[in-house]
Amino acid sequence: MKIAIIGTGYVGLVSGADFASRGHEVICVDIHEARIEGLKKGVMPISEVGLPELVAAGVRAGRLEFSTDSLSAIAEAEIVFCCVGTPLGEDGRADCAMIYEVARTFGRAITKPTVLVNKSTVPVGTAVKCEEIINNELKNRKIPDSRPDPFFSVVSNPEFLSQGTAVRDTANPSRLIIGSDDAWAIGQMESVNASFIAAGVPKVIMSRASAELAKCAANAFLATKISFINEIANLCEKVGANVDDIAASMGLDKRIGPAFLNAGIGYGGGCIPKDTAALIATGQDVGYEFKILPAVQAVNEAQRQILYTKLVEFMPERAGKRIAVWGLAFKPGTDDVRSAPSLQIVEKLLADGAEVIAYDPTAQKNAATLLPQLEFADSPVAAVKEADALLICTEWPEFAKLGLAGIAEVMRGKLVLDGRGVYRNGKRPDDVKYWTVGC
Ligand SMILES: NC(=O)c1ccc[n+]([C@@H]2O[C@H](COP(=O)([O-])OP(=O)(O)OC[C@H]3O[C@@H](n4cnc5c(N)ncnc54)[C@H](O)[C@@H]3O)[C@@H](O)[C@H]2O)c1
Numbered sequence: 001m002k003i004a005i006i007g008t009g010y011v012g013l014v015s016g017a018d019f020a021s022r023g024h025e026v027i028c029v030d031i032h033e034a035r036i037e038g039l040k041k042g043v044m045p046i047s048e049v050g051l052p053e054l055v056a057a058g059v060r061a062g063r064l065e066f067s068t069d070s071l072s073a074i075a076e077a078e079i080v081f082c083c084v085g086t087p088l089g090e091d092g093r094a095d096c097a098m099i100y101e102v103a104r105t106f107g108r109a110i111t112k113p114t115v116l117v118n119k120s121t122v123p124v125g126t127a128v129k130c131e132e133i134i135n136n137e138l139k140n141r142k143i144p145d146s147r148p149d150p151f152f153s154v155v156s157n158p159e160f161l162s163q164g165t166a167v168r169d170t171a172n173p174s175r176l177i178i179g180s181d182d183a184w185a186i187g188q189m190e191s192v193n194a195s196f197i198a199a200g201v202p203k204v205i206m207s208r209a210s211a212e213l214a215k216c217a218a219n220a221f222l223a224t225k226i227s228f229i230n231e232i233a234n235l236c237e238k239v240g241a242n243v244d245d246i247a248a249s250m251g252l253d254k255r256i257g258p259a260f261l262n263a264g265i266g267y268g269g270g271c272i273p274k275d276t277a278a279l280i281a282t283g284q285d286v287g288y289e290f291k292i293l294p295a296v297q298a299v300n301e302a303q304r305q306i307l308y309t310k311l312v313e314f315m316p317e318r319a320g321k322r323i324a325v326w327g328l329a330f331k332p333g334t335d336d337v338r339s340a341p342s343l344q345i346v347e348k349l350l351a352d353g354a355e356v357i358a359y360d361p362t363a364q365k366n367a368a369t370l371l372p373q374l375e376f377a378d379s380p381v382a383a384v385k386e387a388d389a390l391l392i393c394t395e396w397p398e399f400a401k402l403g404l405a406g407i408a409e410v411m412r413g414k415l416v417l418d419g420r421g422v423y424r425n426g427k428r429p430d431d432v433k434y435w436t437v438g439c
Pocket residue numbers: 006007008009010011012029030031032035070083084085086098101102119120121122159160161162163270271
C-alpha cells in the first residue's frame with residue numbers, strides 16, 4: 001500500500017522503515033528540515049539498534065523516501081500514520097496541537113478516500129476532534145457532496161514500542177490495536193498490517209475511545225510497577241534485605257512477570273511520566289479522581305531525589321569536588337534524555353559548584369543541548385579519573401563489565417553511589433564506600 005508517515009521520531013521513522021521492509025511504498029515526512037536532509041543522506045536523527053540498516057535497505061529497495069512536503073505525501077497516500085509528538089502541556093494534559101495540525105493538513109490534502117491513523121499517544125476524544133477538524137477543512141475546500149463515501153476515516157492505533165529496542169519491538173509487536181467502528185477503515189488497517197496478522201500478532205478491534213485509553217492505561221500501569229518496586233527497595237534498605245532477590249522472586253510469578261521491577265532512581269523519558277499525568281488529567285476532566293496514580297507520581301518524584309540526597313549525606317560540601325556521572329539517557333539503549341533523572345541531579349551538582357564530568361555512550365549530544373556547561377568524558381574510565389565520587393544514573397551494560405576495583409583505583413575519592421544497582425550483587429573492594437538503592 002502507499003503510506004505516508006507524518007513525524008520521523010522514534011515512532012514514525014521506525015514504523016516507516018518497518019512498513020517499507022514489508023513491501024509497502026512509504027514516504028516519511030517531517031517539518032524539521034535538517035532531519036529530512038540528514039535522512040536523505042543516511043544520517044539517523046535518533047539512536048536505535050538496527051535502524052540505520054533498516055532505513056538503508058528501504059531506500060535501496062526504492063520503497064522508502066523522505067520529504068518535508070506533507071500536502072503532497074498525504075495526497076498520494078492511501079493511509080496516513082500520524083506519529084508526531086504529544087508532549088506534556090503545562091496543565092498536565094497531553095498537548096495535541098501537533099496532532100490537530102496534521103489533521104488540518106490531512107483535510108486540506110486528501111483527494112481520494114484516505115485513512116488517518118493516530119499512532120501517537122493521545123487523550124480520549126482526539127480522534128473525534130480530528131474528524132471535526134478534517135470535516136471543517138473539507139467544507140472550506142467545498143469538496144462536492146458527490147465525493148466517494150466514506151471519503152476519510154480516523155483510526156486510533158496506539159504504538160507500544162520501547163526506546164532502545166524500537167526496531168525489534170516494531171517488527172514483533174505484542175498486539176495490534178485497531179480503534180475504529182468503520183468497516184472500510186478496519187479493512188485498510190488489516191491490509192497494511194497483513195504480515196503482522198499472518199504472523200499471529202493478536203489483533204484487537206475496539207472503539208476509538210478504548211484504543212486511546214488502552215495506551216495510557218498500559219504506561220500508567222508500568223509506572224505503578226516501577227514505583228511499587230522502588231518502595232520495596234526503600235524498605236529493603238531499612239531491613240537489610242536485597243531488592244533484586246525480591247524482584248526476581250516476584251517476577252517468577254506468572255501473574256506478575258519480571259519486567260519493570262528494576263529498583264532505581266525512578267522512571268523518566270518522553271512517555272511514561274507524560275502518559276501517567278495525562279491519564280490523571282483525563283479522569284479529572286470527567287470528574288474521576290485517580291487515587292493510585294498521584295501516589296505513583298509522588299513516589300517517583302521522591303525516588304528521583306534519592307541519589308543526590310545520599311551524596312549530600314556522604315559529601316556535605318560539594319563545591320570544587322570532582323563528581324563523575326555515568327549515564328545520562330533515561331534508560332539504556334537510547335539517546336533520549338527527556339525527563340531523565342540524571343539531568344535533575346547534574347543541575348543540582350552544578351548549582352552546588354561541583355565540577356561534573358559525565359559519560360554516556362549515546363546521549364551526550366542531546367544532554368549538551370540542554371546543559372551546555374556540562375563537561376563530557378570520552379569513556380567511563382576517563383570520567384572517573386581523579387573523581388571524588390561516582391554517581392551511576394543509567395544501567396548501561398558496559399558499566400557492569402568494568403568492575404568496581406579498577407574504577408576505584410583511578411578515583412581520588414572512593415565513593416560510588418549506584419542509582420541503578422549495577423554493582424548491587426557484585427564483589428566490592430573494601431576501600432570503596434558504596435551505596436545503592438534497595439539493599
Ligand atoms: N518514543 C517512544 O518510545 C514512544 C512509544 C510509543 C508511543 N509514543 C508516542 O508516539 C508519539 C511520537 O513520539 P516520538 O517519541 O516518536 O516523538 P518525537 O518527538 O521523537 O518525533 C516526533 C516528530 O514529529 C515531527 N513533527 C511535529 N509536527 C509535525 C508536522 N506537523 N508534520 C510533520 N512532522 C511533524 C517532529 O519534528 C519530530 O521529528 C508521541 O505521542 C509519543 O507519546 C512514543
